[in-house]
Amino acid sequence: MKKAQYNSVTKILPILFSCGLIVFAASSCKKNESERALEKPDVTIQTSDKTISDWASFFPDGLMDSDGVDVPLERLEGKLVGLYFSASWCAPCHLFSPHLIEFQDQYKEHFEVVLVGRDGVKEKQLEYMKEYDMPFPTTKWANGKNTQSNNLKDKYKATSIPRLVILSSEGQLVIDNAREAIQSTPEDVAELFTNKRKLDELVAANAKILAKQANEAQIELQNKIQTYTRALQEKFPPLDEGHKTTQIAHYTFDSTADDSLEESPAFTLENTTYEDGALNLNGHYFPRDGGYRASLSLADLLYTQFSIGQEFLIREHADVASKSTTIVVGGRSFRWFGLRCNQDGKIELFLNNGRFAHTLSGAEVSLNEWNRVLTSVDLYEGVVKIWFNGKLLPEVKIPEDFILDVIASQAIERDKNFHFTNHSTSETLDGLVDDVVIYDGSLSDTEIVQEAASFGSRWSN
Structure with a gap:
């Protein structure tokens, strides 16, 4: 790898992080932060001025239903959105999906779900939706690939499934993994739809966690670059100019x-x-x-x-x-x-x-x-x-x-x-x-x- 490549990476890192161009996934809120957010609820209805074009940054290839028909992004406008990382081959997903479908149907005026399919084949993703009659849309495939699903998986570090990431109507992280809450205490999640104070406190708490993780990730990436450069020099130096490939x-x-x-x-x-x-x-x-x-x-x-x-x-x-x-x-x-x-x-x-x-x-x-x-x-x-x-x-x-x-x-x-x-x-x-x-x-x-x-x-x- 050319030396200039490492220099360019090192130079652009501070700029990317300071401008917020690199986004890292957050883990769930600490327990005491979540408990404080549950105190003194008010009954202000959550509203949003989020535009459709904002959601387009999450889903640049669009959404589709279980028949592969396009679903407009307007469907997400003004609602909290759950990113449901799931797949047909995942046994725990089959156990959780009915709970999520029931919850979303009960609160569909305030809450929308997007299936972020982890199946490697589009047809299996759609068959999985039809098996449970999922009423919500899924990430759309483009050029034979589910690129936006892969990008969301990387962004929120969804390395294990099922996982439900709940975002505010502005796209901010509210709950990193709401799977257990949907199954055991769904009323706590439902309170987010009408309690703006609780919602704002969770968003603020997660923002602090995100900032900390972004700093840690920057250090981790710099260490990775150093490890990579050292490994190249020690184990894979460039072949001599006189080397005859055989x-x-x-x-x-x-x-x-x-x-x-x-x-x-x-x-x-x-x-x-x-x-x-x-x-x-x-x-x-x-x-x-x-x-x-x-x-x-x-x-x-x-x-x-x-x-x-x-x-x-x-x-x-x-x-x-x-x-x-x-x-x-x-x-x-x-x-x-x-x-x-x-x-x-x-x-x-x-x-x-x-x-x-x-x-x-x-x-x-x-x-x-x-x-x-x-x-x-x-x-x-x-x-x-x-x-x-x-x-x-x-x-x-x-x-x-x-x-x-x-x-x-x-x-x-x-x-x-x-x-x-x-x-x-x-x-x-x-x-x-x-x-x-x-x-x-x-x-x-x-x-x-x-x-x-x-x-x-x-x-x-």
Whole structure:
């Protein structure tokens, strides 16, 4: 990573925090603060001058109902809003949802809920809503992704679900997690709808907590940058200018998962079979349910400068049209690198578990046919180069302040692996893989074109 990248991050941090441009989630109010807020209620009706455009900053892609029909943001105007982080695969969510639906229906004049769906597939999110006849809207998907759901999850640190974050009609934090209160003391939550004094006190208490956490987060981020810089210098220094990038592994899967060059470890397979001299994957995630998996660990892998190529065939069926399909993923814990075929049939590059994502122009995957891809990553130069089906695509620029999270983590050594499964979205390639090649560095434009023509025999121009 270029030195200027760290300088730019350090310079902009104070500005971002002082201007309030970085927002961090708050934990719930301390007990004594909440108790004080319950004292001496008045009966002033809560009003709001919040505009629709303000809620648009929370939901830039809009809202929809269980049929996928747009829901106008006017529906939230003048009400307290509960962000309900939930998913169909979450057993505790199924227990809490009926309580929340009943509560919202009883106080719908003052309180609206937005389901912040954590399902990886839009259809499952909508089916979950229909299962419980949820009367409230949910976050809308755009370009095959539920980006605003991911952003809200990060903003409020909703790492566990179910979780209900209640906001004032101005979008200020009122209760960090109202799940237990809705189930045990719903009358205390309902009092917020008519007791402006109590509401204001909770907002003020949370504002103090937010300010404290923002300061702590700034320190944490600065420490992360220092750890990242130190790890780069000690463990991943730039390759020498005279370094000649070479192929260190080639997997042909001729009834074996061994490296044909005999230089690197073999793939570890679970249930996986071979078909027509290629690795066969069945698209199922859990091995205990018959899912096929394959993983490769490389102790000497450089996160900062490497290249990987493969030939792959994605089977065409109904699910392919409704969700993204994993092609290859680097890292089980951090998913620090990956390629996937999105719902539009185009290849998408992602880093840091999708927080950086770029759809590649001119990279349309042919289903039921063989495709060939070769990717070269150089974080020091801040570029990713991708050759796909006979074309060197426009290089992808990495932001100057980009930090590859795994390098500043405790998983820095154990996450040096590649998979055809995304352990974040539970997606596994449904198709065939052949001729996987690994290189010990990044490739120039000339080299990537030459190398792409030299491995594999499945894809034909």
